[in-house]
Amino acid sequence: MKTVHVQTEKAYDVLIGSGLMEQAGECLSRVAAPCRAAIITDDTVDALFGEKVQLSLQNAGFSVCRMHFEQGEKNKNLQTYAQIMTFLAEREITRSDIIVALGGGVVGDTAGFAAATYLRGIRFIQMPTTLLAMVDSSVGGKTAIDLDCGKNLCGAFWQPSLVVCDTDALHTLPEKIYKDGLAESFKHGVLRDEKLFELLENTDARMNINEIVARNVQIKAEYVAQDEHDTGLRQQLNLGHTLGHALEKLSNYAITHGQAVAIGMVYAARIAQKLQLCDAAVPERIAAALRSAGLPTQAAFSAQEIARVALGDKKRRGNTLRMVLPEEIGRCRMQDVPVDALQEVIALGVEA
Numbered sequence: 482m483k484t485v486h487v488q489t490e491k492a493y494d495v496l497i498g499s500g501l502m503e504q505a506g507e508c509l510s511r512v513a514a515p516c517r518a519a520i521i522t523d524d525t526v527d528a529l530f531g532e533k534v535q536l537s538l539q540n541a542g543f544s545v546c547r548m549h550f551e552q553g554e555k556n557k558n559l560q561t562y563a564q565i566m567t568f569l570a571e572r573e574i575t576r577s578d579i580i581v582a583l584g585g586g587v588v589g590d591t592a593g594f595a596a597a598t599y600l601r602g603i604r605f606i607q608m609p610t611t612l613l614a615m616v617d618s619s620v621g622g623k624t625a626i627d628l629d630c631g632k633n634l635c636g637a638f639w640q641p642s643l644v645v646c647d648t649d650a651l652h653t654l655p656e657k658i659y660k661d662g663l664a665e666s667f668k669h670g671v672l673r674d675e676k677l678f679e680l681l682e683n684t685d686a687r688m689n690i691n692e693i694v695a696r697n698v699q700i701k702a703e704y705v706a707q708d709e710h711d712t713g714l715r716q717q718l719n720l721g722h723t724l725g726h727a728l729e730k731l732s733n734y735a736i737t738h739g740q741a742v743a744i745g746m747v748y749a750a751r752i753a754q755k756l757q758l759c760d761a762a763v764p765e766r767i768a769a770a771l772r773s774a775g776l777p778t779q780a781a782f783s784a785q786e787i788a789r790v791a792l793g794d795k796k797r798r799g800n801t802l803r804m805v806l807p808e809e810i811g812r813c814r815m816q817d818v819p820v821d822a823l824q825e826v827i828a829l830g831v832e833a
């Protein structure tokens with residue numbers, strides 16, 4: 482088992498390894514004396530792992546209740562949040578009890594937000610079951626639900642007490658969802674870790690999954706420790722996302738988040754190269770690695786279309802839009818692009 486320490490105001494560990502769901506009880510005992518544990522999950526994950534995790538917690542002396550909601554981003558909403566709050570209140574969960582968020586990013590964000598607000602905040606742990614949740618969403622303390630008018634609009638910063646990544650969970654994950662998580666892993670490599678990028682580039686990630694997850698978590702933890710509330714450096718984690726979000730929207734979400742991030746990263750690297758911030762090998766290497774991992778590197782939207790949607794994006798500040806641009810594999814910089822020049826800059830990325 483690998484352990485990564487996250488040094489936020491409230492510090493916590495991320496445990497990474499095989500078979501950790503069977504040891505959920507021992508893991509939880511590291512941070513909580515026997516109390517009541519409320520497992521929140523979705524229907525798909527519940528059917529796969531709910532029973533196993535519940536049993537392990539019970540064997541370690543926790544008194545467990547469990548609820549699930551229907552899987553999917555469309556349920557990361559106020560109704561599900563209300564359902565969870567009612568469940569916790571009806572079971573008389575108190576401030577000395579703990580929530581276990583078992584699932585992908587949707588469960589982590591929703592149950593995390595419930596933990597942040599139930600009784601003005603109770604402890605929770607994350608047990609991520611998708612690659613994206615392991616390498617990205619379960620670490621860092623951002624919790625949220627979506628409103629009809631936009632994603633993640635209602636949320637809180639609320640750090641977990643522990644994160645438990647059982648990489649065996651990935652065996653049942655559909656290929657397309659797995660690849661979405663890979664795109665975020667490539668992102669971390671491009672941002673900060675050439676060795677991670679090489680591992681992803683040259684080997685099947687599944688063969689080194691524990692090391693790959695641990696390296697990703699380490700990088701995320703470094704950003705989070707330096708900028709817990711996302712007011713500066715942590716914005717580098719938006720590499721590939723500024724244009725990626727626009728592509729997702731333009732495709733009406735036919736392009737998944739990870740696919741959009743992959744394309745967004747290639748565009749960002751081409752922009753960087755044409756602005757002479759990096760040499761031509763950088764975008765070529767990123768595109769080749771993503772392609773061989775089965776991720777797309779190009780979409781059929783024009784710079785004009787992308788610019789129009791990107792300008793509606795919340796990351797716009799005043800008259801500039803902040804982009805993250807690679808200088809080499811493992812090092813990036815933030816660059817504010819004037820709104821007037823945006824379409825022109827995006828065109829540098831769209832054209833090979």
Ligand SMILES: NC(=O)c1ccc[n+]([C@@H]2O[C@H](COP(=O)([O-])OP(=O)(O)OC[C@H]3O[C@@H](n4cnc5c(N)ncnc54)[C@H](O)[C@@H]3O)[C@@H](O)[C@H]2O)c1
Nearest residue numbers: 525526552585586587588610611613614618623650653654
């Ligand atoms: N809080 C953050 O910092 C942060 C960062 C990135 C993304 N997010 C959020 O994460 C969400 C996306 O997360 P996601 O991609 O994990 O999606 P998800 O939670 O919807 O999971 C994707 C699908 O996989 C299923 N699933 C989960 N684990 C499985 C397993 N082991 N085997 C088989 N099926 C499994 C789920 O039931 C679901 O149908 C978005 O809402 C996004 O906003 C949050």
Ligand SMILES: [Zn+2]
Nearest residue numbers: 665722738742
């Ligand atoms: Zn992302």
